[in-house]
Amino acid sequence: MRRIAAIAAAKATAALSQRLRMGGGTALPGLVAERVDPHIVPEMARRLGQGSVIVTGTNGKTTTARLLRGIVRAAGLRPVANRAGSNLMRGIATALAQAAGLDGGFAGAKRRLGLFEVDEATVPEAARALRPRLVLFTNLFRDQLDRYGEVEHVAAVWRDAVRTLGGSATVVLNADDPSVAALAQAATGRVLFYGVEDTSRASEGLEHAADARWCSSCGSELVYSAVFYGHLGHWHCPTHCRVARPSPRVVATRIEMEPEGTSLMITMPGGEVSARLPLTGLYNAYNALAAVAAAVALGIESEAIERGLGSFTAAFGRQERLTVGGRRVQVILAKNPAGLNEVLRTITADGEEKDVALFLNDGIADGRDVSWIWDVDFDLLAGKVRSLTVSGNRAWEMALRLKYAGLDTPSEVEEDTATALRLALRATPEDGNLYVVPTYTAMLQVRELLARWARQPAFWETS
Amino acid sequence: MELKLRLAHLYPKLMNIYGDRGNILCLERRCRERGIGFEVTELGLGEKMKPKEHDLVFIGGAQDREQRRVAEDLVKEKGKALKEAAAKGVVILAVCGGYQLMGRYYRGAEGEELPGVGVFGLRTEHPGPGAKRFIGNVVVEWQGGTLVGFENHGGRTHLDDGVEPLGRVVAGFGNNGDDGGEGAVCGNAYGTYLHGSLLPKNPRFADHLIETALRRRYKDLEMAPLDDRVEEMAHAAAVRLATRRGIISV
Known part of the structure; x- marks a missing residue:
């Protein structure tokens, strides 16, 4: 019963x-x-x-x-x-x-x-x-x-x-x-x-x-x-x-x-x-x-x-590909140093310049401690990014980490997720690829925004 | 004479909890940007430390298993040299596990005792396996401004009478969650639970350590100001998040 x-x-x-x-x-x-x-x-x-x-x-x-x-x-x-x-x-x-x-x-x-x-x-x-x-x-x-x-x-x-x-x-x-x-x-x-x-x-x-x-x-x-x-x-x-x-x-x-x-x-x-x-x-x-x-x-x-x-298709937020406003967007979850190192190595493998957006949140599901980013080899990105957008509620911590990796001037540092995502899309040329690398809670936010914008192709360009 | 900061990094392979590497990167960058040479000597298990050859000694945090491996070696192989260095005014920065081992002893959750070096007059005791860990963002009021970082420790540290804390806790737990103190200062030796990494987003504290370390050999040292705008933004964001935390829904 x-x-x-x-x-x-x-x-x-x-x-x-x-x-x-x-x-x-x-x-x-x-x-x-x-x-x-x-x-x-x-x-x-x-x-x-x-x-x-x-x-x-x-x-x-x-x-x-x-x-x-x-x-x-x-x-x-x-x-x-x-x-x-x-x-x-x-x-x-x-x-x-x-x-x-x-x-x-x-x-x-x-x-x-x-x-x-x-x-x-x-x-x-x-x-x-x-x-x-x-x-x-x-x-x-x-x-x-x-x-x-x-x-x-x-x-x-x-x-x-x-x-x-x-x-x-x-x-x-x-x-x-x-x-x-x-x-x-x-x-x-x-x-x-x-x-x-x-x-x-x-x-x-x-x-x-x-x-x-x-x-x-x-x-x-x-x-x-x-x-x-x-x-x-x-x-x-x-x-x-x-x-x-x-x-x-x-x-x-x-x-x-x-x-x-x-x-x-x-x-x-x-x-x-x-x-x-x-x-x-x-x-x-x-x-x-x-x-x-x-x-x-x-x-x-x-x-x-x-x-x-x-028969495989990528899981939610794990190398899922979406098209938003003519840009191909790939979302790759990263939550620890070893994983993020491998993501960076994969993104930069072909040597071409990339458009990248990093989202660092410190919610419970992300890990409250963001010090792990100091163990990541962000130097891998140096000289290989055309635009680099940094966001999340610890955006400035990430910007500081990147400064130490020789990436002194991210294109944008913007704590608000939606605004940052718009800026990153704008910085990506039409027909280009944008790599979005979020922590867990940021992935949920990013995924929802992208899904919505993918249905309304012009949405992200307004406001 | 060429200006040079000579850093001893103790147990880089064993005592390397999240982000301790950022402290080394920070010291190096802030020296190089000022044209100050930077030299790191990594000292692992079984290697002796020569107190006269270093201006600054750094020891980071570790997981329990590594901490046990280090404790014995630290006391036996390096204890005397560390005390001699501290007495001569060599700057020491000890974070988290390293801080605990620089005290008189560390008593673990199961009651086992690890002897410490005794650079700091303090003891650390873990109240037992069921006790709450002190985990979270910390803001500390230090004589040179605020310090921000992240703490994650089970041990409670109590300073001996007459030993000064590094600062007063504004947000977080600090040494023991009771007396409002965080860290310890003994001459030029600094101990703290703050990682995160500590130094990059606390540039004034980093400069204080560099300046104190070099002044012993270079009396007329001038520390040129650096562009710390990103550092200050990261510092301010950490203070904001620690003191008035927004909720991120999952």
Whole structure:
């Protein structure tokens, strides 16, 4: 009875919130359902015929989950997934309540697979409630230290969660990230590693934003023979303890960056997959590789994996492309030093001058502490921007950071998001590309403005 | 004699919490723009410090695991030299974890004690795993103006009698959330919880450190003013946000 009331309440909340245009209704319905029946998530998750998958990690959760969703669909399964970024328990509860009937069951339950991106700190709670058959860990970067606490703390939380998963669950791990690879020691079930073997895009040294370079076993400084980005690469401990990057079973053997996308060759036990994705940046090659590894662990055939990857379109605010007033606008979320470094490297890769707008907010969902921008290598932009617009409520902090990177005079520093976005569009030549790089709350604002202006092509030119 | 600031950067690989790098970038830029040479010596685990070879010593913050690794080395390998340097008037800037380790001791959440160097007469104690962390924007009233930054610490620092704080808290928690003090000053040694980065948007404090550090060797030093318009805007925005915070809805 209580379950029916909870699901009904969630569905009513979702309908109401959409009618009142309060937003997508991605979290509130779940919150309501959990209030009415705290056991709602385990109750419903148990009825998913194919069980559940958790995707977590600092960077790439949304894109990886979305890629995996396409693959799972191509394999004939019907995923129940939470919406982009709505990755706390309430977001999971919302997704389940919306997909379920009033009795908490699912139509076509046999082919139903829960596929949830989960906030790093929420992993233990989500794992307890969902009893997942697979957990995918993408990477662990320094991110929002004010919110998550220290990197080591997140690693400890993950270790404990992996230890309690049980022997029937598979853990899929990034071999190139030492602190993710170390989770294998806590696993009691099957472990599948993935990693990049194509070293043509590797650099030799670690960048300033690099973390996790200490051996999890003896504490010595790790040695890298190749660094892909942040602290991801081919690593080993130089001491007698001989801890080293595990050899991955699912491997990116070729990664080719193109102006509008990425070509990938991925090999796996008994097959290989090639794909072209409308996403750029090495971090997105990692996202695709992670999704493929999870699909392999789920037993999905390479043919379905290839078709699934082919069906991909970019997620909300993750390299999404829009056309506004004749300008092509690409929105790329950036929220931590390693991620933003890779975004900057991707934007500037072809050496041509770019129009760029950076939005720095310090809301709770962005991280209240903006000091992370001092660890970003903005020097990458020097000499490569035609116009540079700086905005967000910490616009002046960003302008100051850029001054130190040799970008003394941004075209505009404007705290107001809408005004700044208009200025950035005006500074971009017609038929040109504008790269908009916001933090999380700024992305929500930017995305809404762009969507509105895309429907009214001349809007941004007025006032 | 060519003007040159000789900086010792302690444990750059281990004590490098968000934004500590900005402090080094700032010191370097503000020296170079004035034609002052700048030289950094990075000192890691096991490396000795020579007190006579530095004008300014910087130590940043770290995550707990790194802080434990550093604490022992700091006391054993560099403790004596740091005290000698402090006694000679070498400028020391210690931020967050580095500040805690420059005190007499740090007692962690589980009660374990890390001995400190004792440059500052102060102790830091973490009240326990369940205790609230002091996280947020800070504004401090310092003798040379306001200081702005961000704090994120579990430990509560208490100054010994007679030790002066760096400033008075206008917004935020400061040393312990109780007595209104933030940081500590002992001669030319400065300790603080403020990062964010601290120095770039507090250019007067940065210049105060540079000037104090160089005056020991260059009596007639003139510090030319720099164009700090962007710095002042960032400073003002940080003060505004810390003292009257607008809500950003998510």
